[in-house]
Structure formats: structure tokens, C-alpha cells
Amino acid sequence: xxxxxxxxxxxxxxxxxxxxxxxxxxxxxxxxxxxxxxxxxxxxxxxxxxxxxxxxxxxxxxxxxxxxxxxxxxxxxxxxxxxxxxxxxxxxxxxxxxxxxxxxxxxxxxxxxxxxxxxxxxxxxxxxxxxxxxxxxxxxxxxxxxxxxxxxxxxxxxxxxxxxxxxxxxxxxxxxxxxxxxxxxxxxxxxxxxxxxxxxxxxxxxxxxxxxxxxxxxxxxxxxxxxxxxxxxxxxxxxxxxxxxxxxxxxxxxxxxxxxxxxxxxxxxxxxxxxxxxxxxxxxxxxxxxxxxxxxxxxxxxxxxxxxxxxxxxxxxxxxxxxxxxxxxxxxxxxxxxxxxxxxxxxxxxxxxxxxxxxxxxxxxxxxxxxxxxxxxxxxxxxxxxxxxxxxxxxx
Amino acid sequence: xxxxxxxxxxxxxxxxxxxxxxxxxxxxxxxxxxxxxxxxxxxxxxxxxxxxxxxxxxxxxxxxxxxxxxxxxxxxxxxxxxxxxxxxxxxxxxxxxxxxxxxxxxxxxxxxxxxxxxxxxxxxxxxxxxxxxxxxxxxxxxxxxxxxxxxxxxxxxxxxxxxxxxxxxxxxxxxxxxxxxxxxxxxxxxxxxxxxxxxxxxxxxxxxxxxxxxxxxxxxxxxxxxxxxxxxxxxxxxxxxxxxxxxxxxxxxxxxxxxxxxxxxxxxxxxxxxxxxxxxxxxxx
Numbered sequence: 001x002x003x004x005x006x007x008x009x010x011x012x013x014x015x016x017x018x019x020x021x022x023x024x025x026x027x028x029x030x031x032x033x034x035x036x037x038x039x040x041x042x043x044x045x046x047x048x049x050x051x052x053x054x055x056x057x058x059x060x061x062x063x064x065x066x067x068x069x070x071x072x073x074x075x076x077x078x079x080x081x082x083x084x085x086x087x088x089x090x091x092x093x094x095x096x097x098x099x100x101x102x103x104x105x106x107x108x109x110x111x112x113x114x115x116x117x118x119x120x121x122x123x124x125x126x127x128x129x130x131x132x133x134x135x136x137x138x139x140x141x142x143x144x145x146x147x148x149x150x151x152x153x154x155x156x157x158x159x160x161x162x163x164x165x166x167x168x169x170x171x172x173x174x175x176x177x178x179x180x181x182x183x184x185x186x187x188x189x190x191x192x193x194x195x196x197x198x199x200x201x202x203x204x205x206x207x208x209x210x211x212x213x214x215x216x217x218x219x220x221x222x223x224x225x226x227x228x229x230x231x232x233x234x235x236x237x238x239x240x241x242x243x244x245x246x247x248x249x250x251x252x253x254x255x256x257x258x259x260x261x262x263x264x265x266x267x268x269x270x271x272x273x274x275x276x277x278x279x280x281x282x283x284x285x286x287x288x289x290x291x292x293x294x295x296x297x298x299x300x301x302x303x304x305x306x307x308x309x310x311x312x313x314x315x316x317x318x319x320x321x322x323x324x325x326x327x328x329x330x331x332x333x334x335x336x337x338x339x340x341x342x343x344x345x346x347x348x349x350x351x352x353x354x355x356x357x358x359x360x361x362x363x364x365x366x367x368x369x370x371x372x373x374x375x376x377x378x379x380x381x382x383x384x385x386x387x388x389x390x391x392x393x394x395x396x
Numbered sequence: 397x398x399x400x401x402x403x404x405x406x407x408x409x410x411x412x413x414x415x416x417x418x419x420x421x422x423x424x425x426x427x428x429x430x431x432x433x434x435x436x437x438x439x440x441x442x443x444x445x446x447x448x449x450x451x452x453x454x455x456x457x458x459x460x461x462x463x464x465x466x467x468x469x470x471x472x473x474x475x476x477x478x479x480x481x482x483x484x485x486x487x488x489x490x491x492x493x494x495x496x497x498x499x500x501x502x503x504x505x506x507x508x509x510x511x512x513x514x515x516x517x518x519x520x521x522x523x524x525x526x527x528x529x530x531x532x533x534x535x536x537x538x539x540x541x542x543x544x545x546x547x548x549x550x551x552x553x554x555x556x557x558x559x560x561x562x563x564x565x566x567x568x569x570x571x572x573x574x575x576x577x578x579x580x581x582x583x584x585x586x587x588x589x590x591x592x593x594x595x596x597x598x599x600x601x602x603x604x605x606x607x608x609x610x611x612x613x614x615x616x617x618x619x620x621x622x623x624x625x626x627x628x629x630x631x632x633x634x635x636x637x638x639x640x641x642x643x644x645x646x647x648x649x650x651x652x653x654x655x656x657x658x659x660x661x662x663x664x665x666x667x668x669x670x671x672x673x674x675x676x677x678x679x680x681x
Contacts, residue, residue, distance in 0.1 A: 203647065209602075219526075265509030265510070
């Protein structure tokens with residue numbers, strides 16, 4: 001090979017390398033910080049998606065709608081509470097250049113999104129899906145959950161069972177893997193504690209009528225009914241339980257069956273229902289006060305559980321990205337994995353590097369009548385569990 | 397006993413909804429996918445009127461009238477020009493109506509759940525054979541029975557019903573006899589849509605009102621229409637009660653198998669009696 005040919009080869013390599021570096025530099029410094037939001041705006045969990053959007057908008061507005069000096073753009077997509085549309089819409093958002101994915105609501109959609117985010121190495125923020133499988137060690141380097149796990153909520157439900165000295169419990173469980181797993185854990189632990197499980201039904205997710213199951217519960221000798229359901233399933237069941245005054249003879253509770261949105265949909269029949277609460281607007285700290293004020297000013301209502309969790313997760317994530325000072329997604333992921341949020345709207349939260357789950361307090365509440373300016377029915381936080389009582393140690 | 401009452405109330409609610417669909421399907425040959433959306437619209441209108449006026453009855457009436465008017469407009473402005481075209485045009489059009497009605501409801505009432513309280517006169521419970529039964533469930537059964545008799549008389553024993561049946565079997569001949577087949581079709585579509593709205597208003601105190609109502613009921617509705625036989629009101633009553641009972645029994649003994657049971661019944665019917673469980677096969681020369 002002549003010196004001339006060698007020189008030409010080196011020159012070509014240098015040009016190609018230079019072109020790549022220009023292309024990379026361009027890709028690493030886009031015009032906007034683009035967030036792809038995949039939430040449920042219809043289907044069983046359709047009530048959550050719009051509130052999540054509102055919470056995220058406040059988080060973005062509070063930082064001047066910018067991160068890393070660039071404007072933040074968000075595209076919202078409805079997954080209809082189904083994994084297949086969630087996958088399709090996430091794939092399209094990533095193809096369109098989304099630098100992170102936010103969502104979904106249902107755990108099955110979130111687990112489906114996790115796989116795509118992992119393959120495409122795109123950060124993925126979860127603020128409501130509670131399936132424990134989302135944050136097991138080694139699940140995904142790119143997925144982080146800043147909200148509750150079903151595990152911590154089922155522990156709170158078990159503690160409630162013990163605190164109230166309930167002896168005979170009837171279970172109604174959505175026929176869904178996460179809720180079935182959660183029920184199995186609860187059932188075993190409750191039986192160990194001497195609680196008798198007098199019955200259990202597994203109606204399909206999105207069931208349309210629970211009156212027959214309510215009748216079975218009413219006729220049983222149970223002193224309480226635990227609902228491993230959420231969304232419209234929990235609302236319909238509690239509403240139909242109210243039609244036969246079930247709460248007069250049996251306590252109704254569940255890991256996550258009630259907040260102000262659900263109580264408003266059920267009406268006065270929801271009074272006395274106990275539930276895990278993921279976020280509540282009455283939490284007394286400066287960060288929450290600032291968020292609630294901004295939310296009320298913009299939307300003229302108190303933020304719901306879904307809105308508060310979405311705000312908290314997105315505000316945390318954007319602060320972490322800002323601190324890295326880079327557009328390198330891997331560095332964002334590394335920074336988030338070891339971050340601590342001292343001033344969260346829910347108090348201190350600590351991201352656990354081993355499973356990307358935020359350690360946090362657990363809130364337990366009861367539906368009570370509200371006084372102006374609160375909603376007519378509101379959650380009253382009756383117990384706060386510290387993280388060491390509701391999280392298991394993380395084993396790599 | 398409570399299982400029978402619950403089954404009957406589920407069945408009668410299904411009947412109210414499916415009767416409108418079978419009228420439109422059986423009499424006009426139009427597969428109206430937007431029937432569930434009209435049911436949802438009826439529930440939202442009833443919620444709104446009840447909240448504003450405190451009158452559940454007024455909500456019921458206005459919901460029926462609003463959805464009937466929507467049905468008239470849908471048929472007159474959009475469906476009528478498509479009758480001469482292949483059926484899939486109608487399918488796509490009525491599917492489009494689901495999106496339009498859903499967006500209109502979302503724009504007007506938002507995404508959150510709505511709650512319609514029970515009317516005071518029907519809010520209590522009674523104990524029958526050891527079971528506590530909501531009075532409203534009994535009301536649904538009685539109301540459904542009254543509507544089914546009224547519909548039967550209107551379609552089988554009245555001049556209007558005779559015209560509807562004539563227009564359904566030979567619209568051209570009806571036209572030659574000096575009757576306006578187009579107006580009859582319009583009236584039938586409006587009546588069917590009004591029945592969907594009425595069902596939504598009746599269902600409003602029983603269930604949370606939400607956008608998903610449009611899609612959750614439509615499958616059950618089509619099952620009832622297929623089991624009952626197209627355009628067969630008596631068949632629809634029987635099929636709706638059958639499905640209601642299957643669901644009530646299923647929820648009592650094996651809740652996770654309810655959908656399997658319902659769909660198995662549908663498949664068995666389609667394989668053995670495609671004309672419906674309660675219709676006679678049509679003989680041809």
C-alpha cells in the first residue's frame with residue numbers, strides 16, 4: 001500500500017470520525033427536553049391520567065418550563081388502560097425523540113413500557129403503578145419509581161387489620177396478577193396473625209356489577225371486607241356496598257381503594273372506608289404547601305393522589321437532570337439512582353440504588369366528611385408508617 | 397332470592413339498553429356501534445339535570461329526549477346518505493360517532509367520575525327471604541317490565557308498529573302506498589337512541605358515571621341482541637334476563653368465570669341457532 005493511499009485512508013477515517021462527533025454533538029444537545037407521557041385517559045384507570053398530566057404541568061411550570069437551559073416539551077398519549085396501546089404509543093414517542101418516558105398507570109402497561117425503555121436505553125419514570133415487580137433488583141437500569149409499591153400498601157392493610165382487631169375478613173380481589181400476588185401475601189400473613197379468611201372472590205378487572213359479591217359479603221359472618229382493587233372497580237363495589245348499607249356491619253378497607261376522587265364518585269357511602277394513601281394535599285410541609293397553592297390557583301381544586309405523585313416524581317427527576325448539567329441519559333440514570341429528595345411534598349424520599357424504588361413514609365387514611373374549602377368527602381390521614389416498617393430490605 | 401332479584405335487575409337494565417339496539421339493528425339493518433356512547437351520554441345528561449334541579453325524574457326525561465334528538469340528527473344527517481352504500485360505511489360512521497360523542501362528553505363534563513345519588517323515594521332497602529335488597533333494584537325490574545310491554549304493544553299492536561314492520565320488510569312498497577319510509581326509519585332510529593339514553597339514566601345511580609361506560613356495555617348489548625334474535629323484542633327480553641341470570645349466578649359461584657360463561661353461551665348460540673335462541677328460522681323458497 002502506498003503512502004498516498006494510507007494517507008487518504010487516514011484522512012477518510014478522520015472525516016468520518018469528525019462527522020460522527022458532529023452528529024453526536026448535535027444529538028446530545030437538542031432544542032427541547034422532550035417528555036413522552038403515556039397515561040390512562042380512558043378505561044378502568046382513566047380517572048388518573050388527567051390528574052397526572054396536571055401534576056406534571058405544575059412541576060414543569062415551577063422551573064420556568066426549562067431544564068438544562070432548554071424548553072420542556074411534553075406529548076401525552078392515552079393507553080386506554082391496556083398494555084398494547086401503551087407499547088405502541090411508547091414506541092412512537094421514542095421514535096419521535098422522547099428523552100424520557102413518564103407513565104403508565106396500570107402496572108401491566110408500565111411493565112410493558114419498561115421493556116421498551118430498557119431496550120432503547122431511555123429513562124422511564126413511574127409515579128403510580130404499584131406492582132412490586134417494577135422495582136425488583138435487576139429489573140431495569142432505566143426505570144425509577146418515586147411512588148408507593150403494592151407491597152408497602154398491603155403491609156399497611158395488614159397493620160390496619162391487626163390494629164382494628166379484625167377477626168374474620170372477606171377478600172375481593174381484581175383478577176389481575178399484581179393484585180392476586182398481593183392478596184396471597186396478605187392472606188398468609190393475616191392467617192399467621194390468627195385472622196380467619198371467610199371468603200375470597202376474584203372478579204375480572206373492569207367488572208360492571210358487584211351486587212352479587214356484595215350480597216355474598218353481606219350474608220357472610222365477616223367483620224370486614226378487604227378490597228384488592230382500585231379505579232372504577234373499587235368505586236363501583238363501594239358504591240354498590242353503600243346501596244345495602246354494608247359499612248354499617250362490616251369495615252371496608254383496602255391497600256389503595258379510596259381518595260377524594262373515588263369518594264366523590266361513590267358519595268356518602270364512602271364515609272368510613274379506610275385505605276392506603278399515596279399522597280395527600282394536607283401533608284404539612286413547605287414543599288407541599290407551595291405545590292397545593294400553585295395547583296389550586298391553576299385548576300381551582302385540590303390535587304389528587306395521582307396529581308401529587310406525578311408532580312413529586314417529575315419535579316425530582318427534572319432537578320436531578322438539571323444537576324448533571326449534561327444531556328447524557330446514562331449520567332441522568334446514574335444520578336437518579338443515588339439521589340435523595342429531602343424536600344419532597346411527601347417528606348423525605350430516598351431512591352434505593354439496588355432496585356430504583358423510592359423509600360418513603362406510608363400514609364393510611366379514612367374517608368370523612370370535609371369542611372369548606374375541602375371537598376365534601378375527604379381523606380383524613382390517621383396513621384403514618386416510617387419506611388422501616390413497610391419496606392423489606394433490598395437484596396441484590 | 398337476592399340472586400334472582402339481582403339477576404333480574406341486571407337483565408332488565410340490559411334489556412333497556414339492548415331493546416334500542418335491536419330496534420335499529422332489526423328494523424333498519426344498521427349496526428349502531430355508537431349505541432353504548434348514547435347510553436353514556438344519557439347517564440351524563442341525567443346526572444347533570446338531577447344535580448341542577450334535584451329531580452331524578454326530570455333527569456330521566458331530559459336524558460331520553462336529548463339522546464333521541466341526537467339519534468334523529470345522526471340518522472337524518474349522516475346515516476341516510478349511506479343506506480345505498482355497502483354496510484361497512486355504516487360501521488365506520490357509527491364508530492366515528494363513538495369518538496365524537498365521547499369527546500363531546502369529555503369536553504362538557506371532564507374526565508372525572510360523576511355520581512348520581514339515588515332518588516329519595518327509591519333509596520332504601522327491603523329484606524326479602526333473608527337478603528337485603530335495594531329498592532332501586534326492584535324499581536329497575538318493574539320499570540324494565542313496563543317498558544318491554546309498552547314496546548311490545550307499540551311494535552306489535554299499533555299502527556305505528558305496523559308501519560315500522562312494513563318499512564323494515566319492504567321500504568319501496570311502503571313508499572308506493574304513500575307512507576314516508578324515510579320518516580319511519582328516522583323515528584325508529586330516534587326511538588332506539590332514546591332507549592339507550594333512558595337506560596343510561598336508569599343506570600346512573602347504580603354505577604359510577606364515566607367515559608368507559610360507552611365501551612363496557614356494548615359487548616353485552618350485542619350478545620343480548622344476537623341471543624334474542626334481530627328485531628325480536630320478546631326475544632331480547634328473554635335473552636337479557638338469561639344473561640342477567642348467568643351473570644348473577646356466575647358472580648355468586650365463580651366470578652372469574654363469568655365472562656367465559658357468557659361468551660360460551662354466545663358461541664354455542666351462533667353455532668346452533670344463528671337466528672337467535674328466541675327467533676324462528678326464516679324459511680325461503
